[in-house]
Amino acid sequence: MNSTRSTTRTPDRRAWLREHSELGVGALLLVIGVLVLTDALTMDVDIAQRGPVGPTTVPIAVGVGLLVVAVLLAVDVLRGGRGEAEGGEDIDLSEPSDWRTVLLLAGVFLANAVLIGPLGFPLSGALLFWGSAYALGSRRIDRDPLIAAVLSVVTYFVFNNLLGVPLPGGPLMGVL
Numbered sequence: 001m002n003s004t005r006s007t008t009r010t011p012d013r014r015a016w017l018r019e020h021s022e023l024g025v026g027a028l029l030l031v032i033g034v035l036v037l038t039d040a041l042t043m044d045v046d047i048a049q050r051g052p053v054g055p056t057t058v059p060i061a062v063g064v065g066l067l068v069v070a071v072l073l074a075v076d077v078l079r080g081g082r083g084e085a086e087g088g089e090d091i092d093l094s095e096p097s098d099w100r101t102v103l104l105l106a107g108v109f110l111a112n113a114v115l116i117g118p119l120g121f122p123l124s125g126a127l128l129f130w131g132s133a134y135a136l137g138s139r140r141i142d143r144d145p146l147i148a149a150v151l152s153v154v155t156y157f158v159f160n161n162l163l164g165v166p167l168p169g170g171p172l173m174g175v176l
Contacts, residue, residue, distance in 0.1 A: 043056050111128075120167075122152050129151050
């Protein structure tokens, strides 16, 4: 009799989890919110940097916002709310996932993370942009590398020179 109960509960539990799968998004938002708040509240802030708006203000606001959205989403899902597909989405759910594209994109992002230190952002960023375009289906070998290089250099210049966010320049450090 006990074995019958456990087998009948498993499908019910799976069905409940399938119907409330959005709770996973809420849990992810909750974890990210806690991480952001923990990081913001343990941030080393020099006394001279304090003021009405210090370096922890935005991370605290984002962390609290993530927690609020996570709780509101969980309450909505538990009350029977369901996410609806956008009217413009043209996804055929009967088709299998395109794992080749996913793996290519993951590889490009991983390569960028590994190469950004030794090559610098302008070169690794160009590889990132070009590899992403290739993974997503563009086969314009004549145009894509040029667009990727321009995008990468412009991004480097904006972050490094205009916003004051230092990015590794790599071998091009003296040139840019």
